[in-house]
Amino acid sequence: MKLELRYMHFGFILSVILLFSLFPAHSFARLIIVEGDYDYPPYEFLDNGIPSGFNIDIIRAVAKAEALDIKINLRNWSNVVSDLKSGKCDVVTGMVKSEERSSFFDFSIPHNILSHSIFVHADSNIKQLEDLVHSEIIVQKSDIMHEYALKNFTQAKIVAVDSQGEAMLLLASREHDAALLGKLQTIFQLKRDGLTNIKSVGSGFGFGEYCFAVRKDDIKLLGQLNEGLNLIKKTGEYDEIYKKWFGIHERRNNFREIIYYVVLVLIPVILFLVGFIIWTWMLRKSVKQKTKELTLELHERNRAEEELKKAQGYLASVIDSMPSVLIGVDNNCNITHWNREAARVYESEHRDVIGFPLDLAVPQLAFEIDLVREALKTGKKQIDSKLRGYGNNRTVYQDMTIYPLVVNNIEGAVIRIDDITERLNFEQMVMQSEKMVSIGGLAAGMAHEINNPLAVIVGHAQNIQRRTSVDLVKNINMAEECGTSIDVIQTYMHERGITRMLNGILESGNRAAKIVMNMLSFSRKSDNVFNRQDIAAVLDRTLELASSDYDLKKEYDFKRIEIIREYEPGIPPVYCEENEIQQVFLNIFRNAAEAMSGKVYSTVGARFILRVRRASQMVRIEIEDNGPGMDEDTQKRIFEPFYTTKDVGKGTGLGLSVSYFIITDHHKGTFEVESMLGHWTRFIIKLPTTFD
Template sequence: MTLLRKLKNLKLNYTLLLRFFVIFVSLWLLAPAFPECNAQAVDFSYDENPDFSTLSYPEWQDSVIHVIGDHNYAPYEFLNEKGEPDGFTVAIIKAVAKVMKLNIQIELIPWGEVRTSVDQGTFDVVSGMYQTQQRDAIADFSIPHFISSYSFFVRKGTKIKNNEDFQDKVVLVQEGDLGHDYMIERYPETRLITFTDFGDLFLALSEGIGDCSFHSRLQGLRFLSSNEVSNVEDVGKAAIQQKYCMAVAEGNTQLLAILNEGLSIIKTNGTYDRIYQEWFGIYENTPFSWRRVMMLTMWIVVPLVLLGLIFFYWSWSLKKQVRKSTADLQEELKRSQTFQHELEVSQSKLENQNIQLQQHNARIASMNDELKAAKLKAEKNDNLKTAFLANMSHEIRTPMNSIIGFCELLEIEAQEPNVQKYTGIISNSAQRLMRLLDDIIDISKIESGVIGFSFSQMMVKNILIELYEHYKVETDNKGIDFVRQAEDVCEDFLLTTDPSRLMQVLNNLLSNAIKHTDSGTIIMGCSKQPDHLKFWVTDTGRGIPKEDLPHVFDRFYQAGNHHAGGTGLGLAIARSIVEYFGGKIGVESRENKGSTFWFTHPLSLQAGKLHG
């Protein structure tokens, strides 16, 4: 049953395919017989033409090219109902601009103003202009994009029947148009009435002004078809045929070459033909042509021959396909039976795997319960640690402040040098313990994510001067040159920051530099970058071994000399503060040559996540 069903489907598919082919061929055969239908079905869009340009004109591609034309010279160029440039030449210049990647601005104005711009050379491109010997002296013309015929139009019923009957008549022309120039040059005695607007000219002829008009034949035919004018017709043969081109200022050969290349491209890729058919196809009558008859015959005969060959091939191949399909179906049946067996085996394995999965899920649930209990215990321990640190801070700071205070009083009142020396040692040790306590509490707060920041605006100069004055005495006592090196634009910058935390970072870097420098120079500097300030501290001290550099910002890590004192927390705290500001911190060092510690601070502060 399955085999018979598939054979029927195979025959049905061939039948549908044959019917589809017959319909397609029929439509193909009928298409040439109805050119009007083809014209309606043509897709006139020309926005997706490929770019075939082979030259590069960056100076023109980066500038706006001003294109001017007549505002009322339909169908070539005119302002449509929306007041936008429209027409055959407008479509042509847009297509050229697209394939050549030009940035154009089209402005349609009265023809008299166009002629003035051409005479004065104050233009880039004229979208459409007839090429004459006189005009060629003041402008350069592209290859023609249209050959226009000029004819005489008269009111129906007049005695003017050919091109010779107008010589003693009154002729209407558009001022500055090719027809105007032609009549002045060839027939200077003829009386002319000029009109700025072509529409006014045609309506004037219809209403009885003048005897005839002389202008583009297509322009006249279009006006007759789109306006309620029925008493005007064209007579005689075309008086002149003239090239209608784009024009550029005299000597602008590069822009002319660009336009010529663009015209050649759109004529090659079919864009020009689509534009032409859109604007002029309905005004042209296709004459009888034996060649067209032969082409239509070929359209009919060749497909019929092909259809006969296809029928013959189809009948021969159908039997072959049936035999092949039968063998394929038998092979498919065998594979189906094998697959059914494998499916049964897989189903049995899957049942066993489901049991294992349930056991695995039970173990995961048990582990999750253990993790939750561990998490609760860790949170409890963290709370206990926080409470312990808070209590330790209070219990240790209070007596320590008393020790420091009384030591300072003893230093003032003591008369014996040894007493002053011992009280100084006690005071320094107490202050070191206070700093150690502060570091431990800061690290604890950083781990808990509760470290406090207080942001305000402060002049960078004030921070640097305060630090310089604070450490200047200590560096002078050690015989070290201490230099403040900062750009004016950096020092005068009003920075939004936490001043105490920023100074805490710089204090750590400066105290480390002084601690590890026995002689030479320490430089504290600042520079302004586009989006951040960069601070640095450079010393000529012992430097840091290369193997220690990746770890200098780790907690409790002391590089190089482990006898220099300290807890190994200062740089870790500095890194956390800088990263909270949204900056970066780093070090460059050579052993026995010195080190440079630097960090950045954003101009616009966006606090980040603390480094845990």
């Protein structure tokens, strides 16, 4: 019986071993369903029905490295996103990471960086994102640009299609105005499909990390994907795949080859020297002397190499300390040098961009690549001045200069980019100040010349009213002497409209007198008393005053405006005349409220953002609204006397002119305006904390 039990145990164990030998552990592994876009070359697409592309090769390499059992399906992108949300698939091969998507999915470390661009007809007038506000925009359904367009172009018509290829064909047929698509993949498709009537305009935007996406909290699978990516990067397999699809060529490392030839040469030399020493014992002294000379020469050479390294380090420090962006490129426009300022401005380290094509590493410069090639071809310096863009919620201007180089038969170029925003703003401020000083003198002369005849007109009109009044006995007596009565005269004047005309003369005269007073205030320094004031408190009091102003409430209800305060603590008091500063703030609030009343808001309502913070020896006050904004011409003329965008009779055009002189002339401060048409306007006032 015991023997039979032993045989039974032995048979059971043998069966288990046989089972595991026939069905290895990985046969029980989970099947990973991988999905991607069927028409998104060169990243992922169907090549004669077979999944192909950079993303496909990457996920296959990762699956192999991690021993994952995967099945790849490429289909309509919106269905891919829906499948990942519902759990019908486990991994998406490529998705741009965003804050909104992170609430539904988890993302791996990035395996690429994507940028996007505006694509339009070849003869389109659209140049930049601001031109799309009221346009018809094509996007790929559920793409990151679909989310971007819905968020930023609420007044535009958004046309969502299934694929980027369909978007290009639709745009080529001129049915819509523009398309927001991935830059590299769309250019790839344009060349593939032979579409020559479409071009890319404006600077690249929407840069994002391109990652694997998994369902939320699928931590194990996410860890395997990240580990697999790191493994194929370390083994060099990632670089081979990248080179295959994007053509980035690795530099050849000839170090081992050099060592080989050095050893190949040195061994015979050493053998020869040993043999020579053995057979020339009599010449030992001369050999020692020669050896000493060679040692000294080697020492001198090492010293020269050290000096060269120091010189190279010094030059690198000089280049890195320069405030300009400096980028070196070779004859193929691949990056060879990258200084510290370039790393700061474009947020990419030296090691991440060296060897990459300029237009891929810095998409913002993709449209300047032809200018770089022109400099390389002609050997002449090329300049592109006052390049305009947006960054950190402000307009940025840059000068770009391209210097061609030929060193030791190696051709290349150095690209220098300087931020000239502050310089242009200063020049504009100086021009504005000089213009305002000239206009101030003219305004004073005009005011005095107008004041004298105006006093006569108003005075005589008032005298006519008094001498036809029933309240004066002398008027009654004189009317009776003339054979009539003062009541008859009053009736006649009323019936003939003379009374109304006199009231009109007085009303217009008083209005003109107020304009003259503003013009004189515009041209004269204030004699008011200056005191130290808490500028944040002054701003709040003015806002309170504006919200209770009757005329203003007729135009717009201040209670419907959201107020956001961003006051830096510990702001020093400002030496100023409170009434004048309140007049400036009130003018800004009034104009902004009236402007916002004419804008239709789809999501958020009207809003003021008030900021007070320290700026060196001054205090910086910002009043920002989310109204309709201003175009560039309006920004240049906004402080000119009598310049107004309001309807006739609603404004004199002097409010901001007087405010400008109060700040710059009376308080020795600065007054600027920044705006983005259709989005926001920001007035910036700087006041000194001390006043001489």
